[in-house]
Amino acid sequence: MTNKPHHDDSQGPLVxxxxxxxxxxxxxxxxxxxxxxxAAFVVFxxxxxxxxxxxxxxxxxxxxxxxxxSAIIGFIEVMPQTPSDGLGRAFLxxxxxxxxxxxxxxxxIYANAAYGRxxxxxxATEVQTLEALLSRHxxxxxxxxxxxxxxxxxxxxxxxxxxxxxxxxxxxxxxGAHWYRLxxxxxxxSGGHGGLQIxxxxxxxxxxxxxxRFFKELQNAIDYxxxxxxxxxxxxxxxxxxxxxxxxxxxxxxxxxxFSPGAMFLKDIVxxxxxxxxxxxxxxxxxxRTATLDLDLxxxxxxxxxxxxxxxxxxxxxxxxxxSRTIVLARLESGGDERSDSSASMRFTRFFNNxxxxxxxxxxxGRILRTNAPFMKFFADVVSRxxxxxxxxxxxxxxxxxxxxxxxxxxxxxxxxxxxxxxxSRHPYDDSRHFRYYVNAVIDQSDEAPEEAAIVYAVDVxxxxxxxxxMAQTQKMNAVGTLAGGIAHDxxxxxxxxxxxxxxxxxxxxPSDPSFADLMEIKRNANRAxxxxxxxxxxxxxxxxxxxxxxxxxxxxxxxMLVDRLISGTNIKLTVDYGRDLWPVKADLSQFEQVLINxxxxxRDAMPDGGRITISTRNISGAEAAAFNYxxxxxxxxxxxxxxxxxxxxxxxxxxxxxxxxxxxxxxGKGTGLGLAMVYGIIKQSGGYIYLESEVGEGTxxxxxxxxxxxxxxxxxxxxxxxxxxxxxxxxDGQGQSPTEPEDLTGKSxxxxxxxxxxxxxxxxxxxxxxxxxxxxxxxxxxxxLDIMEELKGAVDIVVSDVVMPEMDGPSLLKELRKTYPxxxxxxxxxxxxxxxxxxxxxxxxxxxxxxxxxxKQLAIAVREMLDA
Numbered sequence: 045m046t047n048k049p050h051h052d053d054s055q056g057p058l059v060x061x062x063x064x065x066x067x068x069x070x071x072x073x074x075x076x077x078x079x080x081x082x083a084a085f086v087v088f089x090x091x092x093x094x095x096x097x098x099x100x101x102x103x104x105x106x107x108x109x110x111x112x113x114s115a116i117i118g119f120i121e122v123m124p125q126t127p128s129d130g131l132g133r134a135f136l137x138x139x140x141x142x143x144x145x146x147x148x149x150x151x152x153i154y155a156n157a158a159y160g161r162x163x164x165x166x167x168a169t170e171v172q173t174l175e176a177l178l179s180r181h182x183x184x185x186x187x188x189x190x191x192x193x194x195x196x197x198x199x200x201x202x203x204x205x206x207x208x209x210x211x212x213x214x215x216x217x218x219x220g221a222h223w224y225r226l227x228x229x230x231x232x233x234s235g236g237h238g239g240l241q242i243x244x245x246x247x248x249x250x251x252x253x254x255x256x257r258f259f260k261e262l263q264n265a266i267d268y269x270x271x272x273x274x275x276x277x278x279x280x281x282x283x284x285x286x287x288x289x290x291x292x293x294x295x296x297x298x299x300x301x302x303f304s305p306g307a308m309f310l311k312d313i314v315x316x317x318x319x320x321x322x323x324x325x326x327x328x329x330x331x332x333r334t335a336t337l338d339l340d341l342x343x344x345x346x347x348x349x350x351x352x353x354x355x356x357x358x359x360x361x362x363x364x365x366x367x368s369r370t371i372v373l374a375r376l377e378s379g380g381d382e383r384s385d386s387s388a389s390m391r392f393t394r395f396f397n398n399x400x401x402x403x404x405x406x407x408x409x410g411r412i413l414r415t416n417a418p419f420m421k422f423f424a425d426v427v428s429r430x431x432x433x434x435x436x437x438x439x440x441x442x443x444x445x446x447x448x449x450x451x452x453x454x455x456x457x458x459x460x461x462x463x464x465x466x467x468x469s470r471h472p473y474d475d476s477r478h479f480r481y482y483v484n485a486v487i488d489q490s491d492e493a494p495e496e497a498a499i500v501y502a503v504d505v506x507x508x509x510x511x512x513x514x515m516a517q518t519q520k521m522n523a524v525g526t527l528a529g530g531i532a533h534d535x536x537x538x539x540x541x542x543x544x545x546x547x548x549x550x551x552x553x554x555p556s557d558p559s560f561a562d563l564m565e566i567k568r569n570a571n572r573a574x575x576x577x578x579x580x581x582x583x584x585x586x587x588x589x590x591x592x593x594x595x596x597x598x599x600x601x602x603x604x605m606l607v608d609r610l611i612s613g614t615n616i617k618l619t620v621d622y623g624r625d626l627w628p629v630k631a632d633l634s635q636f637e638q639v640l641i642n643x644x645x646x647x648r649d650a651m652p653d654g655g656r657i658t659i660s661t662r663n664i665s666g667a668e669a670a671a672f673n674y675x676x677x678x679x680x681x682x683x684x685x686x687x688x689x690x691x692x693x694x695x696x697x698x699x700x701x702x703x704x705x706x707x708x709x710x711x712x713g714k715g716t717g718l719g720l721a722m723v724y725g726i727i728k729q730s731g732g733y734i735y736l737e738s739e740v741g742e743g744t745x746x747x748x749x750x751x752x753x754x755x756x757x758x759x760x761x762x763x764x765x766x767x768x769x770x771x772x773x774x775x776x777d778g779q780g781q782s783p784t785e786p787e788d789l790t791g792k793s794x795x796x797x798x799x800x801x802x803x804x805x806x807x808x809x810x811x812x813x814x815x816x817x818x819x820x821x822x823x824x825x826x827x828x829x830l831d832i833m834e835e836l837k838g839a840v841d842i843v844v845s846d847v848v849m850p851e852m853d854g855p856s857l858l859k860e861l862r863k864t865y866p867x868x869x870x871x872x873x874x875x876x877x878x879x880x881x882x883x884x885x886x887x888x889x890x891x892x893x894x895x896x897x898x899x900x901k902q903l904a905i906a907v908r909e910m911l912d913a
Contacts, residue, residue: 057137059155059168141246144174145231148239162245164212174226174243181207184224191228195241200229204248211245223252275351275372281365283310292372295351297344315342315349320421324429327359327366335429338375339417350375402479402502404438405486407495408458410451411435422479422504426472438500442481443470450481457485457498468505478509510675513700535573537802539897542570544808547900551815570897591630591730593753596661596683597622603637607644607657615654618644623662629683629750631730639723643687643746646720650691650744658688664749672747674735681752682732688745694738702736794911795819795836799829799845799857800873809844812900813907826852830860838865842910844894844903847874858891869910873898 136143142159146152155171165171178184187203194201203226210222225248231240269276275292279285286305293300296313311319318339327333334356340348352373358366402419404412412432420429423441431440439447446469456464464483471477482501546567553560600620608618640659647657664672666679694702703724727734731751738744796818800806803824810820821836823829826849833840843861847854858870871892894906 057133057154057156058160058165059152059171139244141244144243144245146173146241146243148241150175153240159245162212162247174245177211181205183207184226187226191226195228195230198230200227202227210247222247222249224248275374277370277372279310279368279370280306281367285309285313295343295349295372295374296341299344313341315340317417317421319417320419320424321417322353322355323424324420324432325355325357326429327357329359329363330361332356332358341372402504404500404502405496406438406454406498406500407435408454408497410437410439410454412438413496419502422502441472441502443472446470450483453481453483454498457483460485460487477504477506479503480505536896537805539570539573541802541804541808543567543897543899544805544812544903546570548808548811548815551900567899591632593628593630594633594636595626595628596685596750597626599633599636600640600659600661600685603640607641607659610641610645611648611657614648614651616648616651617656619656619658621658621660623660623683625663626661627663627681627683627752630753631732631750632726635726636730639726639748640685640687642720642723647687647689647691647744650689650693655690655743658686660684660686660688663752669749672735674733677733677735677749682749683752685748685750686745687748688743690743693740693742694736694744695740699736699738703734793817793819794841794907795821795839796907797821797823797829797832797840797843797845799823799826799843799849799854801825801846801849805846809903812903815900816904818907825849826854826857826860829857833861833865838868840868842869842871842907844871844873844907847872858889862889869913871906871910 136154136156139156140158142162143154143156144152144159145154150173152171152173155165155168160166160171163172163177174188178188184205184207187205191201191203204223205226206221206223208221211224225246227244229242231242270290272289272291275289275295277285277288277292284306285308288298288303290300292298293303298308310322314322316339318337318341321337321339325333325335325337334354337353337355339351339353341351343349352375354371354373355368356370357368360366399416399418402416402422404415404419406412412427412435415432426441427436439450442450446467449467450469453464453467462485464485466480466482468478468480471479480503482503484499484501486496486498546563549563550560550567553563600622604618604620611618644657644659651657662684664682664684666681669677669682670679703720724734727748727750733749734746735749736744736746796813798806798809798813798820800809800822801824806822806824810822813820821832821840823832826845829843829845830852843857845854845857852860854872854874858872861868861870869892870890871894873894873896892906892910894902898906
């Protein structure tokens with residue numbers, strides 16, 4: 045309440061020194077005109093008898109009489125005042141605020157009566173400037189100084205200050221401390237009075253008293269709310285908490301000094317699935333809705349706090365969720381007999397909402413009566429809180445194909461049957477989500493829900509289904525891999541016999557013989573078959589590997605030219621994005637090159653109209669590996685090789701089959717379906733992982749994760765050197781000339797013990813080695829080989845043995861022979877990978893290895909090199 049000073053409205057200003065320049069000018073002009081007329085009469089006094097002059101004087105006399113009479117009756121004002129001037133003076137004179145107008149030098153031009161009453165001046169001689177009044181008060185003087193500086197910069201302003209005593213001797217607000225508001229502004233009037241300064245001062249003591257009283261009341265209200273026996277919080281439309289009282293902060297162990305409005309969210313203080321219940325409370329557009337919820341809150345230390353929430357939500361007119369206000373009541377346990385039915389009901393509601401499964405009770409028609417929080421979470425996109433209030437049917441959350449089965453289960457529940465078989469159903473809108481439903485009959489209806497007929501439990505089994513699918517896929521792949529490995533082993537023996545026999549016949553034939561071309565065709569087709577066998581072995585992860593430490597930047601750089609040739613003429617652009625400072629990896633160089641080539645060829649075939657292939661590499665830390673969220677990918681360091689295309693993409697229904705052997709989307713005769721299966725096998729045998737992401741019409745990305753190899757003192761293998769070593773190894777076509785191939789492949793009377801259970805391979809190998817000058821003894825098993833060694837008393841230079849044999853396999857034979865002949869040279873022959881059997885041998889065991897199928901030259905080179913070593 046503001047006290048207004050009493051004053052007499054008729055009282056004029058104490059000081060009014062404003063110039064009236066307009067009226068004075070008019071008086072001067074009128075005086076000059078009269079003097080001019082008098083002078084004219086003096087000058088022309090001799091001509092007054094002229095009739096024309098008399099006529100003029102008559103007219104002037106009439107005009108003068110007219111103006112004189114008009115002035116007397118008030119028709120014309122000699123010195124009129126403008127209406128604006130009168131209104132302005134009346135306005136300034138009647139102001140309750142003290143108003144003072146000064147010129148630029150600080151001289152007082154005008155001061156209204158209110159200014160006199162406020163400063164104690166009763167007459168014009170007592171009026172003082174503000175500078176004289178306020179300069180002796182420090183706080184007021186500083187405020188005045190700031191305003192004066194502002195006016196010098198053409199900036200209006202106001203200040204508030206406090207004085208221990210009022211400015212005037214008497215004040216209606218008492219004689220104690222007073223608050224004043226001082227305003228200052230510059231005035232440029234239309235009359236040309238530029239640079240005038242208007243000062244207005246008002247006593248705001250009563251206003252400040254009202255503010256302080258309101259502030260104290262507000263503080264008291266906040267204190268009452270903070271220490272109320274119930275918690276309270278206010279949240280925004282996104283769930284951000286803007287306010288919580290001290291009671292709730294104490295319950296949740298939240299330090300209010302660290303609380304920042306908007307930094308904490310509802311999900312941070314709600315435990316379990318309680319957020320689903322809170323989010324289910326929605327108001328109609330433009331209205332509010334209040335619901336009572338029993339759930340658990342989460343304390344700052346992670347412990348749960350049982351509470352009942354009276355949650356009120358407001359909705360905007362457009363239906364958007366608005367802010368919420370919530371009262372929190374503590375559901376504390378009471379001891380002994382004091383526990384009431386209400387507290388027991390609240391405890392049940394708490395457990396009901398914190399179960400890990402969705403629960404809903406239904407009536408005999410399948411209409412939902414009530415649900416728990418997980419139910420609202422699982423099916424929030426299917427049913428809302430309003431739907432449940434309207435008692436919609438539960439079958440809405442089931443896939444339409446499973447609704448008849450649910451009706452059968454519901455009928456059994458109405459019949460109060462006990463054993464009702466569970467059923468599974470997909471989400472009605474998302475086929476990737478699976479649920480298992482249990483329907484239990486309600487035997488004894490409660491008074492609260494007499495229409496309740498069944499309780500339905502729903503368990504999310506999406507992850508379980510994914511694991512089952514993955515396990516079935518793994519088992520199928522393993523079964524096919526085992527089958528492919530067995531076929532490859534037997535087929536290798538057949539191919540070895542064919543290659544050895546064809547080599548034997550080629551040695552006896554001349555190029556001019558009619559059969560020479562047919563023999564070469566036989567050998568070429570046998571080598572083509574060997575390529576298919578290698579792909580089968582790659583898929584079954586039993587192919588021969590020669591791992592070395594590689595820098596993938598160099599490997600991909602050397603391979604880029606080959607990939608460019610493969611995609612040339614197809615309107616496809618190849619882009620390579622090399623990662624910086626790639627970690628080394630350990631893999632078989634030739635097989636890794638096969639992986640890249642296969643992926644690039646598949647990308648090329650997926651872009652018949654052209655596009656772009658991108659090969660990119662980068663390091664992946666353990667944390668980044670976790671971010672990919674790939675099933676089965678450990679959180680370790682990897683080097684990622686990604687091959688992406690902008691092709692047709694892969695349909696979702698065949699993505700799970702893409703790595704299966706003999707599965708292909710290409711036309712008949714354009715692919716064997718072993719390319720990606722071989723890629724999968726090579727990556728897995730190298731200890732890596734491969735995943736793909738594809739979208740139809742957008743393209744496909746294959747991501748290969750190879751484990752980081754920690755290099756100690758081993759130099760990383762140079763690709764060129766690795767290529768040379770690979771050239772020294774046995775090649776599948778059997779026609780390559782090794783750079784380090786011994787020039788002399790003759791036996792030089794060396795004795796060879798050939799151990800092979802396949803008769804055709806053993807006979808062919810024996811015949812081929814004998815043509816080279818070797819003395820060859822043959823054995824059909826490991827036991828027979830031991831007997832021959834005993835007969836020969838160890839007079840054998842080298843043993844060439846198969847790995848898989850009946851009675852005694854190759855590794856067991858090596859162990860037995862080394863007991864008696866520790867320096868005996870040994871070569872294993874197998875269609876499987878070297879590490880498939882090497883793990884069964886001592887770590888220091890030394891031996892050679894020749895993969896099947898092999899040609900005569902390859903066999904001769906392997907034996908010669910081992911003997912020379």
